[in-house]
Amino acid sequence: MRREVIFSVEGLYRESNDIIGYTFGHGEKAACIVGAMRGNELQQLYICSQLIKTLKNLEEHGAISHNKEIMVVPTVNQYGVNVEKRFWPIDNVDINRCFPGQTDADAPKQIAKALFDNVRGYSYGIQFASFYMPGDFIPHVRMMETGFQSPSLANLFGLQYVVTRKPKPMDTVTLNYNWQMNGTNAFSIYTNATDNVDEKSARQAVSAVLRFLTRMGIVKYNNHSGYIASVIEEHELMPVKSDTAGFYRRLKEPGDPVYHGDVIAQVIDPYEGEVISDILSPTDGIIFFAHTAPMVMENAVVYKIIRRMHE
Amino acid sequence: MVSEVVSVKMPVKEKINISKNHFEPDNATGREARISLVTGIHGDELDGQFVMYEVVRRINEHPERLTGIVDVYPCINPLGMDMGTRGIPMFDLDMNRVFPGDNNGAMAEYVAAELVNDIIGSDLCIDIHSSNVYIKEALQVRLNEDCADKLLPYARIMNADFVWVYSSITVREATLAYSLNKLGVPTLVTEMGVGLRINYAYCRQLIDGIFNIMIELGIWQDERPQVKEPIMSTEGQVDFLHAEAAGIFISALGDRLGNIKSGEHIGDIISPIEGKVLQRIESPADGIIFTLRENPVVYKGTLLARVYAVK
DSSP states (O other): EEEEEEEEOOOSSSSSOOOOOESSSEEEEEEEEEESSTTTHHHHHHHHHHHHHHHHHHHHHHHHHHHHEEEEEEEEEHHHHHTTTBTTTTTTTTTSTTOOOSSSSSSHHHOOOOOOHHTTTTTEEEEEOOOSSSSSEEEEEEOOOSSSHHHHHGGGOOEEEEEEEOOOOOGEEEEEEEEHHTEEEEEEESSSOOOSOOHHHHHHHHHHHHHHHHHTSOOOOOOOOOOOOOOEGGHHHHHEEOSOOOEEEEEEOTOEEEETEEEEEEEETTOOOOOEEEEEEEEEEEEEEEEOOEEEEEOOOEEEETOOOOO | EEEEEEEEEETTTTTEEEEEEEEOOOTTSSOOOEEEEEOOOOOOOOOHHHHHHHHHHHHOOOGGGGOOOOEOOOOOOHHHHHHHHHHBBTTTGGGGGGGTTTTOHHHHHHHHHHHHHHHHTOSSSEEEEOSSSEEEEEEEEEGGGGGHHHHHHHHSSOOSSEEEEOOOGGGGGGGGGHHHTTTOOOOEEEEOTTTTTHHHHHHHHHHHHHHHHHHHTTTTTSSSOOOOOEEEEGGGEEEEEEEEESSSEESSTTTOOOOETTOOOOEEEETTTTTEEEEEEEEESSEEEEEOOSEEEEEOOOOEEEEEEEE
């Protein structure tokens, strides 16, 4: 394992924000894994730490394939992690909206540029990402339809679902999009936590990456073969919205089957305690995303359901 | 007449209301031109509050001068404005990256879609922005080069110091202005001042420009105010000046923006602990300085100034 500072932002009174890359094996740039881009992505950082621990062990036992190199960048935003801010804390900029970056520019764009210069050219790029709304997903692989996406490769992670979606304008400045446009097969992996550490889904994510690396001949590792994924397009996910606001009682979990007309959540008057709305499932299917916060606004997306799918 | 454009219930006994004030002449025929004035998409931008107040005050004072329709939308992000945050506080989401919105989307996308629906049909829209808390801007009109032919005639009579026509970037497609221009509503963006402050001189300058445009569109009958001929970015080039080290930026210009000579001292980056100047910043050309760093804390790469160099 080689540990290298790939870029550093000098602080005024703080110590520098060092971006550290951990490299395993030598030779062809095979796979690159990027963790917490945002300061609140603690699960993503934790997954990378566990992955680095495992890869170090594998390398010591000669299990990294000949002429294959893997790089892991656990975080680019230690400044944000340390002060519990999602974005680059100096001027509140989302680093994952700054790609491909720029050298002669503000720190977030410099970070994006330096990271991208170091992670481009790998055959496979894997990012542990997070969603801006509070909620849990079924762990899945997500990819954008840039014309270069490959759902069949995404299947090799062995997670239950692969979600594809058309990029929106704001996606064009993300790492994933720029990776794809520069010839890297890029995947985002979503687990069911962000601000806190969920050991079970972290283990699942580490296993999924090692499974993928094994199947691509990059490491030698014997683990369970996982699932044959169902590939779904994001627009096929049916949103279920709250029709009023108050305390939120979630009745279904990601992965649960639901049937048309089932009560899947309730909204409770915040002062008087009465149930003021039963939220019904509009379809048969499986819960893919579920809102987590104890309260809910009106018109919030509280579930996304995979329609007409059964366990 | 004040009315609600869209509202969303908050969890505890409160609604977010996006309101507008609608003015039309007595005995309206239905053939009147309509202008929409929008501000407060970013909660930390306050100049538009005074601009809206003064426009409404003058219409109320002289309703007989109104010969068209004026719709005033003074605050699109009320929660952000209340808390002094740029984005929507709960999600740290930039509202000007979710247009044209989605009626089936999350709260911000829903609000964006309803706002766009309400503005459609206007003959012109002006989206009034301030800068953020880090940078000070001279009064300027910004337009995407895709729409320059249609918008430049209006931009020229807005009483701005500077009109900046910039090249198209995909990420800007998610802004209100881009979306409205695509949907057939010519939309101008103005920038001025600093976040969380009101620059009354710029506001008064813009108010004159707005009334000048209203006279041009046949919406207001009055003597034309004296408006200045703006400097057009199409006739020269914009130089970006960046910090070369982390430190404290001390402006040599005070609050002054505007004309500047080649070699003129713009400011210094100093190291307080070492008592020395780390970088002296001078104007690279004769022209106008229309952007200046406001927050003195800078990192390497931080934008310090933009100077438009006259050819």
